Amino acid sequence: MSEAQAAPRMPDECGVPDPQQYMHPTLKKNYGAWDWHDRPRVGVLHHVAKSGDEVWTVKAGTQRQMDVHTIRKLCDIADEFADGHVRFTTRSNIEYIVADQSKVDPLIKKLEGEGFPVGGTGNSVSMISHTQGWLHCDIPATDASGVVKSLMDELYQEFTNEQMPNRVKITTSCCQINCGGQGDIAINIQHTKPPVINHDLVANVCERPAVVARCPVAAIRPALVNGKPSLEVDEKKCVCCGACYPPCPPMQINDAENSKLAIWVGGKHSSTRSKPSFHKLVVAGLPNTPPRWPEVSKTVMKILHAYKEDGRAWERMNEWIDRIGWPRFFELTGLPFTKYHIEDWRGGRNSLNASNHVHF
Numbered sequence: 001m002s003e004a005q006a007a008p009r010m011p012d013e014c015g016v017p018d019p020q021q022y023m024h025p026t027l028k029k030n031y032g033a034w035d036w037h038d039r040p041r042v043g044v045l046h047h048v049a050k051s052g053d054e055v056w057t058v059k060a061g062t063q064r065q066m067d068v069h070t071i072r073k074l075c076d077i078a079d080e081f082a083d084g085h086v087r088f089t090t091r092s093n094i095e096y097i098v099a100d101q102s103k104v105d106p107l108i109k110k111l112e113g114e115g116f117p118v119g120g121t122g123n124s125v126s127m128i129s130h131t132q133g134w135l136h137c138d139i140p141a142t143d144a145s146g147v148v149k150s151l152m153d154e155l156y157q158e159f160t161n162e163q164m165p166n167r168v169k170i171t172t173s174c175c176q177i178n179c180g181g182q183g184d185i186a187i188n189i190q191h192t193k194p195p196v197i198n199h200d201l202v203a204n205v206c207e208r209p210a211v212v213a214r215c216p217v218a219a220i221r222p223a224l225v226n227g228k229p230s231l232e233v234d235e236k237k238c239v240c241c242g243a244c245y246p247p248c249p250p251m252q253i254n255d256a257e258n259s260k261l262a263i264w265v266g267g268k269h270s271s272t273r274s275k276p277s278f279h280k281l282v283v284a285g286l287p288n289t290p291p292r293w294p295e296v297s298k299t300v301m302k303i304l305h306a307y308k309e310d311g312r313a314w315e316r317m318n319e320w321i322d323r324i325g326w327p328r329f330f331e332l333t334g335l336p337f338t339k340y341h342i343e344d345w346r347g348g349r350n351s352l353n354a355s356n357h358v359h360f
């Protein structure tokens, strides 16, 4: 075997970069050796290492999908008012890390002056995590960052204050495949009608076996339509998930009238205090009304208001609902309970993913 053949083949994908190279020197020095932490004010975390070193983390909200000018502005603030090190949380908050307490107040003043609210810690409503939406994904029935922006405008005070019973994590998803995950409140788009097939295009555009395989409920079959190879959908089986649309755009499912928003509550990824839980549907059929989605904002505010008023200290949304029960939840929020809240789809017993540890 030649020397070239014997050399191991190195992976060529880049993957996640090594975080150590970007880490604040104090974080790097005390990696894995922290003693305690507290929150001196909303939006600021204070960590003390076993070595006695201290760091302050200032958290600010951003609009998530940012233009290059905004990113440069945030980086300039890091260079001038912090120690030049930042990180983004999964909810698109930016965090500035400083090793000198005297830098905290001027940094907050600068961030707020530039329109970036400081908050999102403790029992606040943190930034809403959202899925890719129109920018990167091929299925969405609505924008994702637009819904977040209009809701966070309403929730500004809840981001900059810690007045909720416990932390509130809101997610949005622009289809029911729902890469947004579970949330205390989740705002998800639902397609409500099966796809409409443009049979003239299917043979030219779609790989039919791939489309058939994509359907989670086996509702798609190959068919000859007007003498051309195409597909047909068994509409009784179709759950309107939209999964067939990306591999086959002639199976159009987005619809201005019939793609609706739904609100789910009580989901939780973490194992803190209580085990993880699935969110449950509480409102369906809200209209998809960009650019401000007023019906969605109104409903979310009703739920948050009831939780804030009635939740006990440290109760997460799901724990609050478990304590008071669903009838009382609908009473307190003033939302109607309808027959559509009852899951009666028999196929779900066999095919629905029943673990909240696995996310699509």
Ligand code: SF4
Pocket (backbone or CB within 6 Å): 131, 132, 133, 137, 138, 139, 140, 141, 173, 174, 175, 176, 177, 178, 179, 180
């Ligand atoms: S939620 Fe659906 S449409 Fe939105 S980014 Fe995820 S897969 Fe795409």
Ligand code: SF4
Pocket (backbone or CB within 6 Å): 194, 195, 214, 215, 216, 217, 218, 219, 220, 233, 237, 238, 239, 240, 241, 242, 243, 244, 245, 253
């Ligand atoms: S929308 Fe979903 S369930 Fe309906 S045909 Fe397409 S892949 Fe199947």
